[in-house]
Amino acid sequence: MSVYLKNFFRFCFIMLIQILILNKITLRWWSQPSGFPIFIPYVYPLFILLLTFETPVWLLIILGFITGITVDTFMNTAGIHACATVFIAYLRTNVLNALLPKNLSEYPNQSPSIKNMGWMPFLVYSGFLILLHHIVFFTIELWNISNIGYLLLKIAASAVTSMLFIIAYLLLFTRQSVGKS
Numbered sequence: 001m002s003v004y005l006k007n008f009f010r011f012c013f014i015m016l017i018q019i020l021i022l023n024k025i026t027l028r029w030w031s032q033p034s035g036f037p038i039f040i041p042y043v044y045p046l047f048i049l050l051l052t053f054e055t056p057v058w059l060l061i062i063l064g065f066i067t068g069i070t071v072d073t074f075m076n077t078a079g080i081h082a083c084a085t086v087f088i089a090y091l092r093t094n095v096l097n098a099l100l101p102k103n104l105s106e107y108p109n110q111s112p113s114i115k116n117m118g119w120m121p122f123l124v125y126s127g128f129l130i131l132l133h134h135i136v137f138f139t140i141e142l143w144n145i146s147n148i149g150y151l152l153l154k155i156a157a158s159a160v161t162s163m164l165f166i167i168a169y170l171l172l173f174t175r176q177s178v179g180k181s
Helices: 003-024 057-075 080-099 119-142 148-173
Strands: none
Touching: 003 057, 003 148, 057 080, 080 119, 119 148
């Protein structure tokens, strides 16, 4: 299957999961919170994270905008998702260069994955970018740092939950090699 077709189907599938399932549920980390935030886990940045290593930054930014604006359209959030997704799309190549031992051009036609990077580097890569995404998103959404504890709690709870959903997605929908960790 063509890389373009595979990424198109991945985009559609991740968007369907985000829009039809995850946007409809709200989670709380504590059973009877009197001020703890309600949040929605965001897995749609995974589309940007799983694009091939050699994807140029300009294309990452365009695809990040398309990804974010698609979610914004369905959530009525006026470009906040697009802003946060463009931000991580811009930083993605630098984060990969910092984490990987070889230059990105030495990974032809490969994507960041557990298979290509190993568990720890992939979790650091995805966790760092998801955390940055959530920091940008929730800072713009709340637009107020007077209650910094609420903002930090919302960022942390959402990032951890999003990473759990991303790990579940990877375990369910990606092929793993037997014998590799």
